[in-house]
Amino acid sequence: MTPDHLQRQAEPRSAWRTLARSFAPHASRGQVITGLLCALLGFALVVQVQANRSEGLSSLRQNELVRILDEVTRRAEELQTQVTDLRAQRTELVTGSDTERAAREAAAARAEVQGILAGELPAVGPGVELIIREPDQPIPAPVLYNVLEELRNAGAEAIQVGDQRLTASSYFIDTPDGVQVDGVLLSPPYRWLAIGDPDTVTTALSIPGGALATVRNAGGSTGLSSLDEVQVTAVRVVERPRYATPAPAIDGG
Amino acid sequence: MIALIGLVVGALVGLFLEPTVPAVLQPYLPIAVVAALDALFGGLRALLDGVFDDRVFVISFLSNVVVAALIVFLGDQLGVGTQLSTAVVVVLGIRIFSNAAAIRRHLLKA
Numbered sequence: 001m002t003p004d005h006l007q008r009q010a011e012p013r014s015a016w017r018t019l020a021r022s023f024a025p026h027a028s029r030g031q032v033i034t035g036l037l038c039a040l041l042g043f044a045l046v047v048q049v050q051a052n053r054s055e056g057l058s059s060l061r062q063n064e065l066v067r068i069l070d071e072v073t074r075r076a077e078e079l080q081t082q083v084t085d086l087r088a089q090r091t092e093l094v095t096g097s098d099t100e101r102a103a104r105e106a107a108a109a110r111a112e113v114q115g116i117l118a119g120e121l122p123a124v125g126p127g128v129e130l131i132i133r134e135p136d137q138p139i140p141a142p143v144l145y146n147v148l149e150e151l152r153n154a155g156a157e158a159i160q161v162g163d164q165r166l167t168a169s170s171y172f173i174d175t176p177d178g179v180q181v182d183g184v185l186l187s188p189p190y191r192w193l194a195i196g197d198p199d200t201v202t203t204a205l206s207i208p209g210g211a212l213a214t215v216r217n218a219g220g221s222t223g224l225s226s227l228d229e230v231q232v233t234a235v236r237v238v239e240r241p242r243y244a245t246p247a248p249a250i251d252g253g
Numbered sequence: 254m255i256a257l258i259g260l261v262v263g264a265l266v267g268l269f270l271e272p273t274v275p276a277v278l279q280p281y282l283p284i285a286v287v288a289a290l291d292a293l294f295g296g297l298r299a300l301l302d303g304v305f306d307d308r309v310f311v312i313s314f315l316s317n318v319v320v321a322a323l324i325v326f327l328g329d330q331l332g333v334g335t336q337l338s339t340a341v342v343v344v345l346g347i348r349i350f351s352n353a354a355a356i357r358r359h360l361l362k363a
Binding site: 015016018019028029030031032033034035036037038039040041042043044045046047048050051052061063064 | 255256257258259260261262263264266267268271272273274279280282283285286289290293296300301303306307308310311314329332334335359360
């Protein structure tokens with residue numbers, strides 16, 4: 001074994017012993033002064049830690065404060081620019097959505113108008129109620145179709161007979177059981193509801209040799225009344241056209 | 254032993270009193286604390302080296318604190334206070350590390 005190794009073996013014990021000996025409390029002057037200084041250190045340490053934790057800017061130097069101020073100012077400018085950008089973007093979006101909403105409302109209004117005309121939507125308005133009874137013999141289909149034509153001529157906008165909505169493609173045919181409209185058998189009395197100008201419609205129906213006269217000639221009796229509010233509640237499911245597609249709009253026309 | 258007790262007592266006093274640092278001392282206190290830590294580690298190393306002397310410890314403690322504060326004060330007057338306090342902290346940090354390494358070699362043999 002080398003002397004170095006011996007020394008290494010001996011030393012740890014002596015180091016710890018030195019430590020233990022000096023930790024043993026004996027009130028020498030050195031111990032007391034060291035303790036005092038350590039107390040001072042602990043005090044200052046805690047005070048500094050607390051001050052650092054509680055005080056943010058007040059413990060900083062002037063140039064640090066200037067740097068922070070610069071950073072804050074620059075950041076504020078960036079944010080201001082961002083605010084301006086976002087405001088402009090918002091204005092754009094609001095204008096865009098306004099335009100879009102107007103277009104949507106126009107489309108909805110158009111859809112309503114066309115829905116009423118095509119028989120897709122229930123309608124309400126001033127008009128007439130016409131009741132046709134057939135006491136003896138059945139009224140032939142052409143006579144009823146004549147009434148429909150007359151109502152159309154008089155400007156009726158929504159028409160139903162029984163619970164069938166009448167549209168541009170409606171037809172009346174005679175069958176052994178009675179009159180069919182659009183494939184549905186009608187049973188007398190036939191109750192017609194038509195929305196239109198009541199005066200015009202009444203006049204048009206009752207002219208001599210007109211629709212009502214034809215009905216009476218065919219053996220039916222008629223009861224016509226003008227109403228302030230007629231509710232045409234029957235609707236028709238309109239199928240998509242299979243062959244016809246909208247023709248492209250002609251520009252400059 | 255008394256040193257350890259002193260450290261704890263000082264920390265407790267600081268915790269309970271919660272004194273505010275005077276504005277004049279604010280830039281110097283952290284540096285002074287680091288310098289005192291350096292002196293403490295130096296004292297511990299000297300103790301393990303067997304050359305501990307309370308007179309030397311007291312003087313090194315106080316002079317460390319005063320010199321560190323002076324350097325920072327001078328730096329503030331010259332307009333390089335931030336950089337100089339960084340320099341002081343770096344130097345003291347290196348010394349604390351080397352002292353801690355010496356203590357470790359004494360106690361752990363590694």
